[in-house]
Amino acid sequence: MIGNDIILALSARSVRLHFLRSVLAALGIVIGVVSIASIGMMGANMTLSVTEELSDMANKLTVTSYTGGGGGMMAGPGGGGGGSDSDDDEDVITEDEFKDIQRIVAKYGTAYTVRSESDQIEVGSEEGRATIYGLDPDIIREILTVEEGEYPKSTASVVVGPTLAERLDLKIGSKIDIGDPDEGSTTTVRVVGILEERGMTMDLSTDMAIIGTDKLFTGIYGGEGEYNQVNVVVDDLDNIDTVETAIEDELNKKEDTVTVQDSSRMTESITETVSTMTTFVMAIAGISLLVAAVSIFNVMMMSVNERIREIGILRSIGTQRAEILRMFIYEAGILGLVGAVIGAVASLIIGYVVVLGMVGTTEYFFAAGSLIYVPEAMVIGAAICIVTGVYPAWRASNLDPIEALRAE
């Protein structure tokens, strides 16, 4: 028995008759769908995990010296690789400015100073670079969590970030020489603690850093009364905007002297960067769909050309043009649908692996914002198939029945 839609049955049988050819054509769609979906999911997962991480920082502000221009979100200490030298007076927050900030913040939370410098270090015979932070010992205790060991008390003791510790094989008691021996003296410090991982933050990037007291820092680099950054922690999240505006109004009254950043701007900026990147890579993946479209087109033209006589028969016994058109659109649609469905299943698997590899966590893989790329890619894939099938189908439907019957 055949279903009521005999036209659909004919399309399906034609696809089945040329199984290998159809599979190969559908494979192009599978690849296209997989690449679009998994790249989309990767981008979404990146954004989601960054956003989640940054939401922990919603109650924090960073104040840096105004450098003209936008300042840039990555200009925070450590984050930018510490390109600037501290002797550049323009780039620092002065003691007076800090006092002002502290006065403003006092009602709402706390403000503390951050000194940072990127420098050469040596552990045993191994050389490397790291960001060196100088913080108030009480602040270190308050802000950072030591996973192993204790907090630095003297100017000769430091704590290190977990990534740095792992990379340089640092243990409690390890000695680090800070500074370039060719340029003068080095300072030797002892590791007394290893920090918990802190991930991506905008206030302090400690995972790859050495954190010591501010006395240690000024002892090496000088810069009394000058800070690279002031961090503000607001107790009540609702006051964050008030504090931000108050600092800006007070310090930038006459001219812009400081830049105040909250995490929302950073979130926005990262989300934007990720989405620009994702869109770009997705566009490249789109090329694979274009290739797929060409192969579908090819298969459809072949199918039409092979079946000219059959089209003539169908027309001569009373099949309308529109039905011939439908028959070939269905055929393209079946290829697209099969490709899209297989592609969807494959992109769940491949996407999962890609997200795990590139983002490091699949925590957000099943979030709506991530999974939405699967149906999206499916629709794009199937739609491309159908659009590609339109011209061959139109050709088929416009064949003259008598001419078509004469074909061999």
Added chain:
Amino acid sequence: MSSPVIELDDVTKVYPLPAGDVVALNGISLSIDEGEFVAIMGPSGSGKSTLLNQIGCLDRPTSGNFFLDGKNIREMDDRELTDLRLSSIGYIFQKFNLIPLLSAYENVEYPYIMKYRKNDDTGRVRDLLALVGIDESLSTHKPNELSGGQQQRIAIARALVNDPAILLCDEPTGNLDTQTGAQIMEVLSDLHRKGRTVIMVTHESEIAAYAERTIVIRDGRVA
């Protein structure tokens, strides 16, 4: 008296070709009444198939008028012509022209589904297959698994499924051996005896002998 079911009035068909126009039909006038069995004969290239294609609503005259059941074909669009081919005309070809993707049964059922938008639940397809002498066991076979005679029987059943007013046959026995051809002619004669209008193109006089009337065509004209 009812008007003739088919009436051609000075019908001309010109195929415009780069090498010059080919006049396949050159002012043909003829009329065929309901229930007639007419054979159209003539030498190769005389325009027999072209004439049958006109009657079969596969084409429109270049000039002149063709009335089918009193309706002028020249004024119809492709949609209406297709509907006529589906419901009013049964076409039987020399090369059988079954749909290769469909089984014998489905081939017969196809025009029925096209017309009624549903499967045949009246048993008509089965009855027609029995009428043309196709065994039930063959009805699931695809055309390429059947002999020429069997295919032509199925083609006849297909042509009859929507109960058309006219049955057109273009050399229905042309691809069959004499004995099978005679069997097919028996089926057609039988249909004629039951009251159907049959128009058949042939160039064998033994085949034409089954018909009541013979029209001879020469150079696109009635001779």
